[in-house]
Amino acid sequence: MSRSARYSGFFGDGKHDFQLKIAQLEELQEKCDAGPEEILDRVMTGRWRLAEIREPLRLGLIGSGMEPVQAAMMIERYAGPGQLVQHKALVIGIVGAGIAGAPDEDVVPGKQKGAKPAPSPGESSGSAPSTKSAGHSASRPRRSAKAPSGS
Numbered sequence: 001m002s003r004s005a006r007y008s009g010f011f012g013d014g015k016h017d018f019q020l021k022i023a024q025l026e027e028l029q030e031k032c033d034a035g036p037e038e039i040l041d042r043v044m045t046g047r048w049r050l051a052e053i054r055e056p057l058r059l060g061l062i063g064s065g066m067e068p069v070q071a072a073m074m075i076e077r078y079a080g081p082g083q084l085v086q087h088k089a090l091v092i093g094i095v096g097a098g099i100a101g102a103p104d105e106d107v108v109p110g111k112q113k114g115a116k117p118a119p120s121p122g123e124s125s126g127s128a129p130s131t132k133s134a135g136h137s138a139s140r141p142r143r144s145a146k147a148p149s150g151s
Contacts, residue, residue, distance in 0.1 A: 006064065007097035009090045011057065012078035018060030018090075020098030028095075031055045040095045043088055053084045053091055060094045 006019045020028065025036055032039055032051045039056070042048045054075050061071035079087055 005097045005101055007060070007093050009093055011061075011087070011090060012074050016061060016066075017064040018057070018094045018097075019063035019065075020056065020060055020094060021063045024059040024063040025098055028055050028059050028098075036095055036099050040092065040099065043091050043095070048088070050084065053087055054079050056091045056094045056098075057087060060098075 004019065005021065006017055008015055008017050010016075011018075020036075028039065029035055032049070032055060034042070034052070039048075039052045042052055057079055058071050058075045061074060062068050066074075
């Protein structure tokens with residue numbers, strides 16, 4: 001199963017789905033002049049800019065299927081002056097899901113849809129696994145590095 005990057009959260013008039021697909025991540029990067037991880041870091045550390053709160057919300061609504069005009073109207077209504085800091089946690093969830101997938105998605109590393117599990121080291125070579133234990137070495141035994149006594 002591949003990750004959908006869909007995130008749900010309360011915004012404005014109720015619970016909404018948000019999804020930053022590649023097209024939305026590219027537009028977010030252009031609008032904010034920063035990559036998604038940099039935006040995420042700025043929001044998490046309180047160094048965000050206006051667009052870094054408003055644009056992930058708007059683009060996330062569009063990515064989940066909302067009409068762009070309706071998404072823009074919601075941003076104007078619910079993410080205006082005096083309303084921005086309350087959306088930090090939501091923005092962190094949206095951008096984080098866009099980068100790494102939503103936290104509630106059950107994806108086992110290496111087990112994406114159609115992917116075969118990686119072979120174990122013994123399976124990856126063409127030879128049969130060894131069942132014999134290693135025998136003694138034919139070389140002479142090593143001498144101790146102790147200093148001779150009596151000196």
